[in-house]
Amino acid sequence: MDGATHAGSGAVSCVDVSRNVRGSLFVDYVRLIRSTKHVDWDRHLEEEDLAFLEGRIDDAQWYPMTTFERFGLGILHWVAQGSVAMVHEWGRHQVDAMLRLHPGLIEPEDARESLMRVAVHRRGFFDYEVLTVREVTDGHALLGLSYQMGDVAELAACMQTMGAFRELLDRAYALSVEAHFTSRRWEGDKTTTLELTWK
Numbered sequence: 001m002d003g004a005t006h007a008g009s010g011a012v013s014c015v016d017v018s019r020n021v022r023g024s025l026f027v028d029y030v031r032l033i034r035s036t037k038h039v040d041w042d043r044h045l046e047e048e049d050l051a052f053l054e055g056r057i058d059d060a061q062w063y064p065m066t067t068f069e070r071f072g073l074g075i076l077h078w079v080a081q082g083s084v085a086m087v088h089e090w091g092r093h094q095v096d097a098m099l100r101l102h103p104g105l106i107e108p109e110d111a112r113e114s115l116m117r118v119a120v121h122r123r124g125f126f127d128y129e130v131l132t133v134r135e136v137t138d139g140h141a142l143l144g145l146s147y148q149m150g151d152v153a154e155l156a157a158c159m160q161t162m163g164a165f166r167e168l169l170d171r172a173y174a175l176s177v178e179a180h181f182t183s184r185r186w187e188g189d190k191t192t193t194l195e196l197t198w199k
Helices: 023-035 047-053 065-079 084-101 111-123 151-171
Strands: 002-005 012-015 020-022 062-064 131-137 140-145 178-183 192-197
Touching: 020 023, 020 065, 023 047, 023 062, 023 065, 023 084, 047 065, 062 065, 065 151, 084 151, 111 131, 111 140, 111 151, 140 151, 151 178, 151 192
Parallel strands: 012 062
Antiparallel strands: 002 012, 020 062, 131 140, 140 192, 178 192
8 A cells, every 4th residue: 555645735645556436435434524523533443544534635536445444334333323324315415516516417307318427427436346337228227336345334335325326316307216225245145236216
């Protein structure tokens, strides 16, 4: 792992050659942890993680998934109180931030096109394959998810992703949106599959 602080920018970046996440997604976790003042994060995070809470996060830089995973687990335990339903809702709310930066991602009244655009957009958040579009038709989609994290973190990440895709379909004026997992890696399946249906 090669860590570096960028002179002049105040941005902290640390690249793990195996798996990394884009700063534009990493920063959401950093902001939430910074704002949760009642938790002594020094006790619950690794020393290498704490540096990211001090410096500026650069949207375009890469940050280690190992830290991202520990941040996510800390947020799930100390902020969401273990509620994956809350994580799902957070995924829905993240769509607002995404659309502020990229308002053209959603095509009104074209759920299929909107889903494809967002799926391609989300791939740019990671430097390895996390999301695979297996099938998309009018009214149905199958997405493969693989964050390659521990079971609890994987569950939380997939629930967050489910929330985001449900919300984007709502924003594209899809009706009767349903989402569920047809396979779950955290329950022993080889992969995780998210199925989405709408009218």
